Amino acid sequence: MEKLTFDTRNVSAFIGDKCLPRFQDEIFNCHRALLERNGKGNDFLGWIDLPVSIDEALLKRIEEDASRIRRIAEVFVVIGIGGSYLGSRAVIEALNDPFSALKNRKPHIIFAGENLSEDYHAALLGLLDQKDYALAVISKSGTTTEPAVAFRLIKNHLEKKYGKEGAVSRIIAVTDASKGALKKMAASEGYTSYVIPDDIGGRYSILTPVGLLPIAVAGFDIRALLEGAALMREEALFSGDCNLNSCALYAAIRNILYRNGKWIEVLVSYEPTMLYFIEWWKQLFGESEGKEGKGIFPAGLTFTADLHSMGQYMQDGMRTLFETVISVENSGSMLTTPSDPENADGLNFLAGKRLSEINRMAELGTMLAHVDGGIPNLKINIPSINEFTLGQLIYFFEFSCALSGYALGVNPFDQPGVEAYKKNMFALLGKPGFEKETEELKGRLG
Numbered sequence: 001m002e003k004l005t006f007d008t009r010n011v012s013a014f015i016g017d018k019c020l021p022r023f024q025d026e027i028f029n030c031h032r033a034l035l036e037r038n039g040k041g042n043d044f045l046g047w048i049d050l051p052v053s054i055d056e057a058l059l060k061r062i063e064e065d066a067s068r069i070r071r072i073a074e075v076f077v078v079i080g081i082g083g084s085y086l087g088s089r090a091v092i093e094a095l096n097d098p099f100s101a102l103k104n105r106k107p108h109i110i111f112a113g114e115n116l117s118e119d120y121h122a123a124l125l126g127l128l129d130q131k132d133y134a135l136a137v138i139s140k141s142g143t144t145t146e147p148a149v150a151f152r153l154i155k156n157h158l159e160k161k162y163g164k165e166g167a168v169s170r171i172i173a174v175t176d177a178s179k180g181a182l183k184k185m186a187a188s189e190g191y192t193s194y195v196i197p198d199d200i201g202g203r204y205s206i207l208t209p210v211g212l213l214p215i216a217v218a219g220f221d222i223r224a225l226l227e228g229a230a231l232m233r234e235e236a237l238f239s240g241d242c243n244l245n246s247c248a249l250y251a252a253i254r255n256i257l258y259r260n261g262k263w264i265e266v267l268v269s270y271e272p273t274m275l276y277f278i279e280w281w282k283q284l285f286g287e288s289e290g291k292e293g294k295g296i297f298p299a300g301l302t303f304t305a306d307l308h309s310m311g312q313y314m315q316d317g318m319r320t321l322f323e324t325v326i327s328v329e330n331s332g333s334m335l336t337t338p339s340d341p342e343n344a345d346g347l348n349f350l351a352g353k354r355l356s357e358i359n360r361m362a363e364l365g366t367m368l369a370h371v372d373g374g375i376p377n378l379k380i381n382i383p384s385i386n387e388f389t390l391g392q393l394i395y396f397f398e399f400s401c402a403l404s405g406y407a408l409g410v411n412p413f414d415q416p417g418v419e420a421y422k423k424n425m426f427a428l429l430g431k432p433g434f435e436k437e438t439e440e441l442k443g444r445l446g
Contacts, residue, residue, distance in 0.1 A: 001231075002382070002383040002384065002386070002388055002389050003231070003383070003392070004232065004246070004380060004381065004382050004389065004392040004393060004396060005246070005380075005381045006246035006249060006250060006378070006379075006380055006381075006396075007378070007379040007380075007381060008249065008253060008378060010367065010371045010376070010377035010378070010379070011253055011257075011322070011376040011377060011378055013371075014257065014260075014262075014322075014376040015253065015256050015257065015260070015376070019256045020242060020252060020253070020256065023242075023252045023255065023256055024241070024242055024252070026252075026407060027240060027242060027248050027251060027252045027255075027403060027407060028240035028241070028248075029240075030240070030251070030403045030406035030407050031239075031240030031245070031248055031403060032240060033406055034048070034399075034402055034403065034406070035237065039406055040406070040410070040411035040412070040413070041411040041412060041413030041414055043199060044199055044200065044201045044204070044413035044414075045199060045402075045413075046197050046198075046199030046200040047200050047204040047205070047207065047398060048233075048237075048399075049233075050200070050207045050208065050226075050229070051207060051226050051227075051229035051230035051233050051391070051395065052230050052233065054207070054208075054226060058194075058209070059212075059222065059223065062194075062209060062212050062213050062216050062222065063216055063222070065172065065192060065213065065216075066213065066216035066217045069107065069134050069172075069217050070106065070107055070217060070219070072132060072134060072169075072170070073106070073107045073132055073133050073134040073170070074106050074107055074108065074131045074132045074133060075107055075108050075109075075110055075127070075128065075131045075132070075133040075134075076107040076108070076109050076110070076133065076134055076135065076136070076214070076217045076218075077110050077111075077112050077124075077128070077133060077134070077135040077136070077154060078109060078110070078111050078112070078135070078136050078138065078214045079111075079112050079113040079135060079136065079137040079138065079139075079147045079150050079151050079154065080111075080113055080114065080136075080137070080138035080139060080147050080210070081113055081114045081144060081146045081147050082114075082202050082203065082283060082287075083201065083202025083203035083204070083205050083206070083210070083283065084138040084139060084147065084174075084202055084205070084210055085111050085113070085114055085138065086203075086276065086279055086280040086283055087203075087205065087206025087210065087211040087280055087394075088109075088206065088210070088211040088213075088214035088215050089109075089111055089214075089276045089279075089280070090206070090276045090277040090279065090280035091206070091211065091215050091220065091225065091277075091387075091390055091394075092109055092214065092215060092218045092220070092276075093273055093274075093275065093276040093277070094271075094273050094274055094276070094277050094385055094390055095218075095220050095273075095385065095386070095387065095390070096218070096273065098272070098273060107133075107134075107217060107218075109214060109217065109218050110124065110127075112124055112147075112150040112154065113137075113146050113147030113148075113149070113150030113151065114146060114147075115146065116145070116146055116149065121150060121153055124154075125153065125154070125157050128154070128157055128158075128161075129157075129161075133158075133170070134170035134171070134172070135154055135155075135158065135170065135171055135172070136171075136172045136173075136174060136213055136214060136217075137151045137155075137171065137172075137173055137174070137175075137182065138173075138174040138175070138196075138210055139174075139175060139180075139182050140175060140176045140180060140182075140196050140202075141175075141176070141180045141181060141182065142175060142180045142181030142182025142183065142184075142185065143180070143181050145422070145425070148181075155167070155171065158170060158171065168189060168190050168191060169192075171189075171191045171192070172191065172192045172193065172194070172213065173185070173186035173191045173192070173193040173194070174193070174194045174195075174196060174209050174210055174213065175193060175194075175195070175196060176195070176196060176198070177195045177196075177197075177198065194209035194213060195209070196208060196209070196210055201413050201414075201415075203283050203284050203287055203288065204284075204398055204413075206280070206394055207225070207226060207229055207391075207394065212225075220387055221387045222387070224386070224387035224388045224391065225387040225388070225390060225391040225394075226391060227388060227391060228387065228388040228389060228390065228391025228392040228393075228394075228395075229391040229392065229394055229395040230391075230395075231388075231391075231392055232247075232391070232392040232393075232395035232396050232399070233395055233399075235247070236248075236395065236396075236399040246396065247396055247399040247400040247403060248400075248403060250378070250396070250400045250404075251400045251401075251403035251404040251407060252407070253378065254296060254400075254404050255404060255407045255408065257322050257376055258296050258408075261319075261320060262296075262320060262321060262322045262376060263296055263297060263320055263321075264296065264297045264299060264320055264321035264322070265285070265296050265297070265298055265299065265321070265322055265323075265324060266299045266300065266301055266314070266321055266322070266323045266324070267281050267282070267298065267299070267300045267301075267324050267326065268300070268301050268302070268303055268323055268324065268325045268326070269302055269303070269325070269326045269328075270302075270303050270304065270325075270327070270328070270359050270360075270362065270363050271302075271326075271328050271385065272302055272305070273385065274302070274326060274385070275300075275302055277326075277390075277393070278300035278301075278302070279300065281298065281300065281397055282298045282299070282300055284397060284398065284401050285298040285397075285401055285404075286298045287415050288401050288402075288404075288405050288410075288412035288413070289401070289404065289405050289408055289410060289412065290417070291410050291411075291414075291415075291416065291417060292409075292410055294408050294409070294410060295408065295410070296404075299321075301314075303362070303363070303366060304359070304362050304366075307362075307366065311366075314370060314373075314375065315369060315370065315373045316373065319374045319375070321375060322375060322376040322377070322378070323367075323370055323375050323376070323377050323378070324377075324378040324379070324380065325363065325367065325377065325378070325379045325380070326380050326382065326393070327363060327379050327380065327381045327382070328382055328383075328384060328385055329381060329382065329383050329384065330356075330383055330384040331354070331355075331356035331384075332384060332385070334354060334356075335354065335355050336352055336353060336354050336355070337350040337351055337352065337353050337354075337355065337358070338351065339351035339352070367379070380393070380396070423437060424437070424441060
């Protein structure tokens with residue numbers, strides 16, 4: 001069985017032998033609060049049992065709708081922002097052939113509503129003029145500005161292209177069970193719809209229809225994803241003992257390092273297809289922990305590419321950071337370096353070596369250099385990149401994030417700070433009810 005493992009050998013010198021035992025009781029209490037559901041934000045813990053509680057009928061329905069979409073669409077547009085798109089994109093990009101768009105693999109998954117760029121959405125509509133497409137709009141409320149604007153644009157385009165009735169069969173709404181603008185529209189228009197559970201927040205929603213539907217449309221095995229998450233759940237729930245629970249161990253070490261001045265965590269992968277998985281992780285931890293003037297700042301890099309841009313800072317910059325590496329043990333392909341009779345580049349010593357071996361040595365060499373340079377280094381090993389291992393990785397980070405947030409003393413399931421920019425944006429755009437704020441901001445902006 002392909003099982004995720006967590007390696008802490010290169011962090012022990014930075015935290016000492018006594019820190020972790022001292023922290024054990026604290027993390028054990030956080031674990032108990034999660035399981036007993038009496039901690040902060042306990043009304044948003046529905047994700048804990050998702051891998052084993054999702055209904056078989058729901059899975060079949062997702063698979064059937066995904067199959068239907070693949071038959072009628074060259075392009076599937078996923079409209080959402082934050083947790084409403086990052087989770088599915090993380091898995092799809094990790095599993096996809098990087099060049100699938102050029103190989104006519106259908107449908108191609110495209111994302112919209114995660115930005116307000118006029119040029120981006122104009123270019124997207126131009127593409128959709130030429131393609132058969134369908135869409136999923138994902139929002140609990142249906143009023144979040146970025147996806148709501150994108151849905152207006154693309155829905156209007158879809159109805160002009162296929163007619164009002166034809167558009168209905170090409171729109172899937174993933175939204176609240178009973179309330180909100182999108183729920184009301186889906187009911188009145190007759191859209192196929194799925195429910196976002198009330199007790200699961202956006203950044204924890206990847207294993208709901210929010211993530212599972214787009215992943216299934218992309219042609220990947222959502223059951224294997226859930227099976228992987230279920231395996232990690234067994235370990236996560238079994239005990240709060242850091243010796244038995246890698247999620248607890250990761251949460252504990254992060255907080256020990258934070259309390260010792262390491263307030264930036266850099267998540268690194270040596271596989272470029274993991275780029276959006278890192279983006280998903282950044283939202284998960286940044287939105288969960290960054291509040292009340294607290295929190296580890298989550299950053300992400302893709303090596304070896306970023307070693308030629310950020311490697312200098314990592315090696316010799318401020319020592320306020322630590323590094324967590326997602327290490328992939330086995331490649332899905334086999335490619336060896338050829339020999340060159342001229343050896344002009346001096347690389348014949350690599351002849352016959354697999355690129356995965358060279359990449360692994362770059363990973364080990366960098367890790368050792370960073371440890372020598374004063375960077376605590378954690379490593380998460382996955383045997384290969386597939387649905388089963390990604391499911392484990394998803395649950396590992398979700399459970400660890402909840403524990404880590406509790407250890408920080410914050411509610412890891414709310415996000416009050418994101419409302420500040422929305423309030424200012426609405427005022428500047430003249431939204432009714434924001435007249436006082438509009439005048440105040442005009443004065444500040446001169």
